[in-house]
Amino acid sequence: MCDATNYAxxxxxxxxxxKLPHVIYYGSRTLNDAQANYTTIEKELLAIDFALDEFRSYLLCSMVVVFTGYAALKFLLKRPKAKP
Incomplete structure (x- = not known):
């Protein structure tokens, strides 16, 4: 599960x-000055990138489901022919 704010x-x-999720690990970090100026979509993608990097050893060779609360990002990830 990922989330981004203006600062972290x-x-x-x-x-x-x-049906219940059981927490294994929490992670967070603050954004630097350049990252704080990112758009909302870029911050949400940064959160996903941070999660995949942080939990890499747990996620190898397993199916992963990413939960994010940002609807525009969900739309872009589901779109089959999205531009980079």
């Missing part, structure tokens, strides 16, 4: 057992 990004690694 926060991520949670959880494992679903049954």
């Amino acid at each position: 990004v926060g991520v949670v690694l959880a494992q679903r057992i049954g």
Whole structure:
């Protein structure tokens, strides 16, 4: 699960057992001056990048589902022919 604000990004690694998620690890970091000027979409993507980098050892060879609350990003990730 990923989220970004104007000042920081926060991520949670959880494992679903049954229907309930069980937290394995929390991660967060503040944005530097250049990253604070990113657009909202770029900040949300930065949060996903941070999560995948931070939890890399946990995620190798497994299926991953990313939860984000930003609707525009969800639309872009589902779009099959999105431009870079």
